[in-house]
Amino acid sequence: MRVEEGFQQVPFHEGNPYTEDPALPFLLRRLIPPRLFDEEIEPELKRFGVEVITNIRAQSSGSRISPPKLVQYDNWGRRVDELHTSEGWRSLKATAQREGVPGIFYERKYRENSRTFGFAKALMMVGDSHEVFCPLSMTDGAARVIELMGTEGMKREILPKLISREPSSAFVAGQWMTERPGGSDVSQTETKAQSLGDSDQLGIKYSLNGFKWFSSATDGDIALALARTEPDSDSSKGLSLFLVPLRTPLLGIEPGSSISxxxxxxxxxxKIGTHALPTAELSLEQTFAYLVGSPNEGVKNILPVLNITRVWSAISSIGGLRKCLAIATAYADVRRIDGGSKLLRDVPLHLAQLASINLVYRALTHFGFGVVVLLGRVECGVASAEEQNRLRMFTPLIKAFAAEKAVAAMEEAMAGLGGQGYMEETDIGRLIRDGLVERIWEGTTTVLSLDLLRSTIDPARLKEFVSWCNSIILSCPPGLLKGVQEAIQSLQRKLDSLLAAFLQPVPSLIARSSLMFLGYITSAIYLLEHAVWSHNRGEEGYEIDAEVFRRWVNESGFVAAEQELDRTRAEAKFMNTSNSAIVFGRRGRAKL
Known part of the structure; x- marks a missing residue:
């Protein structure tokens, strides 16, 4: 039989990533003032949705996107270190910059809503971006650091380039923290900084010498790096933050030219994924740099970068899942089975699988944008003290929780296409590989779990959180309460369990299970908040919002997360010993 003969599968079409999204349009309608949403935000997102499935998708497909190549020596044996990235990578980066990422955040045309608007565009593009938002997220973080603590020269000369919408002159920034001895432990940083006793319009000059193990914006223009300014110190207290030009002179040279x-x-x-993204090992040999902020406060000064990139990481996880869900849903709408008598969408068991993926996506989207709203309010100076505390708690929480939940749901979406889901052409495999890195970049789940514990060490913080949760629970109107009362009662019991689990001193062994449990609680509260809004406004489909909340509390793995937390808390002392015996056997010298 010729390939043109016999059965021919009808191609699926994902549709506009904004108008076809099951959660985003309704969520934004709640978060953004009505007039602004109707007249400016939604029309722009509809336009951008068309851009994603046409021009952006074309830039990210086929031979246009490929891994970078490094040319270390020219034909005369001279060291040149020329980094060549693909046409698609450069086009995607330029498109994002023209669309206002990260410019939207700092133009602040929409004040505290600017973060929500900009991240909505990012969410729609992530699935086709090949991780171009990795360097752009660090560019965002660098812009915030300079805005907060840069010199006047940096604010005048560098900040406008970092947030520019003109790709030909815009700067991209990296973040160089990771070194061979310490990984996430920057206290073991080996890179040393020596003052040159000189300064110019950008600030005080230093010379850096060391080795950076990971650099995820090697094709950028500047980087923020930690280096040791106290040579006798072997802790993080002797580190300072520096702005490092990748080439000289920094100003007046074409962005993206050869590294120097x-x-x-x-x-x-x-790497197993993020193949288009150039990540490199770098040595710094008398590399000049500018001090940012006060000396010996490098870890404190780089925190804005970490916090912003962690939110970006969460949006990347959610955006990758968005596209996988869109593919699986579109496929179910055209794939015929049983001799062509029915569509896959009409098979109850398959429909239940899609609904479970949809549930995860909705929960993560509502949680993710809840954190984005807090970030926007804090940056614009309109956040209350309690909102600032929640942002501190939620930043590591959403990053880790989204990374853990999204990839598992992507795998379910892949299985929803059967064998075709395993084919590279669907793009789900790439999205899973790229999504896996979000469990590592900017802190593993274990690192973030411990950070979450630090954010709740003050009992007042957790009480504020529970009070916030209860305020949303109490806002539930009688008409809605009737259908979700059992779920709300279950959620209230879980809040009691949370308080019990976080009684000081908290055993470090429960950090991971408490993070997952808190992630379920927080996402459930955000889903309930939306269901209340939807019910009160009489929004079309408000019953679906209530059902999503109910299922998330009762059927999503929430119960298992609570059981794991209770078990870990009760057996913490014994578990550490038994874990050692299981992993290392007799070498662990464990006595059970």
Whole structure:
């Protein structure tokens, strides 16, 4: 039989990533003032949705996107360290910049809503971006650091380039923290900084010498790096933050030209995913840099970058899941089975699988944008003290929770296409590989779990959180309460369990299970908040919002997360010993 003969599968079409999204349009309608949403935000997102499935998707497909290549030496044996990225990578980065990422956040045309608007665009594009938002998220973080603590020269000369919508002159920033001895533990940073006793319009000059193990914006223009200014210190207290030009002179040279400034690119990392993104090992050899902020406060000064990139990481996880869900849903709408008598969408068991993926996506989207709203309010100076505390808690929480939940749901979406889901052409495999890195970048789940515990060490913080949860629960009107009362009662019991689990001192072994449990609670509260709004306004489909909340509390794995937390808390002392025996056997010398 010729391939043109016989059965021919009808192609699926995902549709506009804004108008076809099951959660985003309704969520934004709640979060953004009505007139602004109707007249400016929604029309722009509809337009951008068309851009995503046409021009952006074309930029990210086929031979246009490929791994970067490093040319270390020219034909005369001279060290040149030329980094060549693909046409698609450069086009995607330029498109994002023209669309206002990260410019929207700092133009602040929409004040505290600017973060919500900008991240909505990012969510829609993530699935086709090949992780271009990794360097742009660090650019966002660098812009915030300079805005908060940069010199007047940096604010005048560098900040406008970081937030520019003109790709030909815009800067991209990296973040160089990770070194060979410490990984996430920056206290073991080996890079040393020596003052040059000189300064110019951008600030005080230093010379840096060291080795950076990961650099995820190697094709950028500047980087923020930690280096040791107290040579006798072996802790994080002796570290300072520096702005490092990747080439000299920094100003007046074409962005993206060959790397210089004493920076040697030793090799590109061979990663299982994020293949288009150039990640490299760099040595700094008398590399000049500018001090940012006060000396010996580098860890404190780089925190805005970490916090912003962690929110970006969460949106990347959610955006990757968005596209996987869109593919699986569109496929179910055209795939015929049983001799062509029915569509896959009409098979109850398959429909239940899609609904479970949809549930995860809705929960993560509502939680993610809840954090984005807090970030926007804090940056615009309109957040209350309690909102600032919630942002501190929620930043590590959403990053880790979204990364853990999204990839598992992506795998379910892949299975929803059967064998075709396993094919590279669907793009789900790439999205899963790229999504896996979100469990590692900017802190693993374990690192973030411990950070979450630190954010709740003050009992007042957790009481504020529970009070916020209860205020939303109490806002539930009688008409809605009737259908979700059992779920609300269950949620209230879980809040009691949460308080019990966080009684000081909290055993570090429960950090991970408490993070997952708190992630379920927080996402449930955000889903309830939306269901209340939807019910009160009489929104079309408000019954669905109530059902999503009910299922998330009762059927999503919430109960298992609570059981795991209770078990870990009760057996913490014994578990550490038994874990050692299981992992290392007799070498663990454990006595059970």
């Amino acid at each position: 400034n004493g920076i040697r690119v030793h090799r590109l990392k061979n």
